[in-house]
Amino acid sequence: MTEAIVIDAVTKRFTLRHAHSIKTMTVRALKREKLREKFVALDEVSATVDVGESVALLGVNGSGKSTLLKVISGVLPPDTGRALVRGRLAGLIEVGAGLHPDLTGRENVFLNGAILGMDRAETLRKFDSIVEFADIGKFLDQPVRFYSSGMFMRLAFSIAVHTEPDVFLIDEVLAVGDPLFREKCIARLIEYKNSGRTMVIVAHDVTLLRQLCTRGIFMEHGRVVWDGDIDTAAELLVTKRRERRRSQGFKVPPAGAGR
Numbered sequence: 724m725t726e727a728i729v730i731d732a733v734t735k736r737f738t739l740r741h742a743h744s745i746k747t748m749t750v751r752a753l754k755r756e757k758l759r760e761k762f763v764a765l766d767e768v769s770a771t772v773d774v775g776e777s778v779a780l781l782g783v784n785g786s787g788k789s790t791l792l793k794v795i796s797g798v799l800p801p802d803t804g805r806a807l808v809r810g811r812l813a814g815l816i817e818v819g820a821g822l823h824p825d826l827t828g829r830e831n832v833f834l835n836g837a838i839l840g841m842d843r844a845e846t847l848r849k850f851d852s853i854v855e856f857a858d859i860g861k862f863l864d865q866p867v868r869f870y871s872s873g874m875f876m877r878l879a880f881s882i883a884v885h886t887e888p889d890v891f892l893i894d895e896v897l898a899v900g901d902p903l904f905r906e907k908c909i910a911r912l913i914e915y916k917n918s919g920r921t922m923v924i925v926a927h928d929v930t931l932l933r934q935l936c937t938r939g940i941f942m943e944h945g946r947v948v949w950d951g952d953i954d955t956a957a958e959l960l961v962t963k964r965r966e967r968r969r970s971q972g973f974k975v976p977p978a979g980a981g982r
């Protein structure tokens with residue numbers, strides 16, 4: 724099998740600042756408390772994804788999923804280790820990622836298309852199809868800053884999927900927008916997957932992840948704790964979420980009672 728993505732011992736640290744004003748800085752300094760500290764968001768993460776695989780990244784909030792996708796996409800450089808991607812890459816990593824707020828929908832199709840590797844001729848050829856799928860109608864010539872979050876996502880998704888990427892990275896974007904469009908995106912992603920391309924998707928919706936992926940990577944505190952079948956990864960997520968809610972003082976129904 725050829726590898727589409729290689730993640731090799733990736734570590735990423737962030738600096739957390741505890742003081743954001745001179746006043747709190749002074750108070751903390753007088754109390755000899757730290758003004759900042761290093762936080763490890765990814766801790767020696769390694770994994771490979773073969774061409775044609777659809778992989779779900781799961782974990783409770785803050786476990787490092789988005790950071791890992793950003794490193795894979797090249798948006799964020801790792802501190803140590805490396806991530807390699809083979810072929811054309813498209814990432815929907817933050818809502819509206821790649822769209823410029825001051826440009827119109829039409830202009831963004833060309834700009835974002837180019838960023839994602841399409842030349843003008845290819846964008847022109849696909850333009851009508853992109854606009855039709857995005858269903859932004861009369862807003863096409865409005866700056867995208869006036870779009871609703873659903874419209875924003877529809878356009879970003881439509882451009883990205885029309886670039887026919889070899890590797891598609893998707894972070895939570897399907898949580899935005901109306902249910903009909905979501906269904907349309909899911910159908911498109913299933914088509915994409917069946918065409919033998921590679922996808923890594925982050926979502927909190929376990930049913931969706933089961934629909935799209937057979938493999939799940941479960942992350943906790945920036946480490947991979949499970950890399951295997953999606954059902955085990957999904958079970959882990961349900962269990963960890965329950966534990967987290969319980970530790971926060973919420974009453975949690977027993978396992979199996981309405982996930």
Ligand SMILES: Nc1ncnc2c1ncn2[C@@H]1O[C@H](COP(=O)(O)OP(=O)(O)OP(=O)(O)O)[C@@H](O)[C@H]1O
Nearest residue numbers: 737738739764782783784785786787788789790791
């Ligand atoms: N730019 C940043 N500066 C400082 N800390 C950051 C930054 N980006 C992420 N973090 C921290 O790194 C940790 C991992 O964040 P990340 O967004 O990767 O988690 P996640 O698993 O995707 O969470 P969620 O499910 O909430 O999206 C979090 O504790 C987050 O606060």
